Amino acid sequence: MEQRQIHVLKAPLKIATNDQARPYYLLPAGTTLYFDQSMPEGFDRYFLYVNVEGVPLALTRPEPPDMVAPLTAYPLDREELSALLARYPLSRDDLARILHGSSLTRNDLIELLNTYQP
Numbered sequence: 001m002e003q004r005q006i007h008v009l010k011a012p013l014k015i016a017t018n019d020q021a022r023p024y025y026l027l028p029a030g031t032t033l034y035f036d037q038s039m040p041e042g043f044d045r046y047f048l049y050v051n052v053e054g055v056p057l058a059l060t061r062p063e064p065p066d067m068v069a070p071l072t073a074y075p076l077d078r079e080e081l082s083a084l085l086a087r088y089p090l091s092r093d094d095l096a097r098i099l100h101g102s103s104l105t106r107n108d109l110i111e112l113l114n115t116y117q118p
Helices: 078-087 092-100 106-115
Strands: 006-008 013-016 025-027 032-038 044-047 072-074
Touching: 078 106
Parallel strands: none
Antiparallel strands: 006 032, 013 025, 013 072, 032 044
């Protein structure tokens, strides 16, 4: 049996649907993603396993049978991180991991941290 490749997130990633009006959420640092395949469009697809407890979920068959409706995950930019800090209670550890994994400039970080009040 072939062994799967995995990636354990070092920093939270934003996850979103194609519906821009819907809120977005975070996959926390430490989440394990299971590699599926690299797509010709330039992105990689991963599986995420979730244990659902206490809620029986109704199951249906997708049409067409091979349909996949993935979410999109990506690092937060400065504006998204600023909005996130205003709405969600992030721990200092979460914030440090996000900042460490980001491509923000030093000036972006200074401006962002000046507005952050835990």
